[in-house]
Amino acid sequence: MIQGVKDSTLRKAIHSQRVPQLAPLPQERVESAPAGTMRWYADSQISFLSYSTVAMLIEQMEQAGKPVAFFDAQGLQSIQDLLGYLFGALPRESDLKTRVLGFIAKDSPVRNALEALASGTRTGEALVSAYWREAYNGIRKALGASSVPPLLVIDEFSLFLKxxxxRTPEGRDEIDQLLAAMREWRAAGMKMLLTGSIGVTALSRRYQLTGDHLNDSQPFDVPELSDDExxxxxxxxxxxxxxxxxxDEHTGKFIEECGVLYPSFLVKGLLEIGIQSPPPPGDFAGMFAHYVRPVLHDDFYNQFNKRFKFYGEIDKDGQ
Structure with missing residues (x-):
């Protein structure tokens, strides 16, 4: 079971036979990344890095015995929220939570806060912020003492930063502290895959964030599948x-009508067409015209509109 996965859609994407077991994200690039030298920051291609894609990478890593912590951060509002989700997403067999607490003084006010977060209980945000350095150093030391630090996968990380x-005038300072801490965690051996439909580069330009804490990261774009794939x-x-x-004639006509071969487009088309009792291939053109393309186009252009609106705001701020 993937820890930290609370979204039922993602669970179905992992286990349902309706989602093909194909992972465009190469597991070997994650496994071969030297600790402290290679992390990914991936701006998903207008959200085409879909849940099913990330889910397959997570499942592959777990099958290989690699611990993974995954959560969706788009609704989170603070460092405290992120720590709570991070602790909640750690695999049950991971001893990282225990190790973290072991590196924090028993009489430290933040210890009780972290114990509460580790058990799934919310605690005082001001307390976590006040003792943030002690908290993130405890995590850094625990990672250094772990034989196999987990891969951290955060979806919509850029929306969390936004x-x-x-939310607060002190947001830039809070993010600067967080990104600096996460860089130290990576240096201690934690690999990260951070995805988002808004680029951190654009976010940094608008809010004048320092890029120093992310310049050790490498972008990874998810391309269309090839015809064979x-x-x-x-x-x-x-x-x-x-x-x-x-x-085979169903497949040929389906690809012809689909036009683009992103996994999310294929899945949407297959669900609308119906694969248990597929109609004749000759019906595909009408079904795509009436049921598939309108939804895909709405989703596609809505994402473009949101993204260009954000970039337009950046340009206005720079004038």
């Missing part, structure tokens, strides 16, 4: 559920 910046993607999705009713 939430902090818009898309056919394999569709085969894995349709073969079992259709019990042979989905044929």
């Amino acid at each position: 939430n902090i910046l818009e 898309a056919r394999e993607f569709i085969r894995q999705a349709a073969e079992k559920l259709s019990q042979g009713r989905w044929r």
Whole structure:
């Protein structure tokens, strides 16, 4: 079971036969990354780095015995929130939480706060902020003492930063402290995959954030699938559920109508077409025209509009 995954859609994406078992994110690049020298910051391509893609990477890492902590940060508002979700997302078999507390003095006010967060209880935000240095140093030391630090995967990390910046005038200082701490965690061996539909570079420009704490990170773009990859993607999705009713001619017509081969487009198309009892390939054009493309186009352009609106605000601020 993936720890920290509270979203039922993601759970279904991992375990449902309707989501093809294909992972465009290469696990070997995560595993081979030297501790302290390689992390990913990935601006997802207009959110095409979908839950199913990230979920497959997480599942592959867990099958390989690599601990993973995953959570969605888009609704979080503070460092305290992030720490609570981080502790909650750590694998049950991980001893990191215990190690963290072991590096913090028993009489420290922040110890009780971290113990509460580790048990899933919210605590005073001001207390965590006041003793932030002690808290993040405890995590850094615990990571250094761990034989296999977890891979930290945070979805919509950039939206989390934006939430902090818009919530409080002290947001920039809070983020500067957080990013500096996370860099030290990476130096202590924790690898990170941070995704977001808004780029941190754009966020930094608008709010004049320092980029020093992220210059050790490497971007990773998720491209369209190749034609062969898309056919394999569709085969894995349709073969079992259709019990042979989905044929090569269905796949060919489906790809022709889909036009672009991002995984999220393929999944949406397959769900609308129906793979258990697929209609004749000749019906695909009408189904795409009436049911698939309108939804895809709305989602696609809504994301563009939101992103360009944000970039437009950046340009206004710079004038």
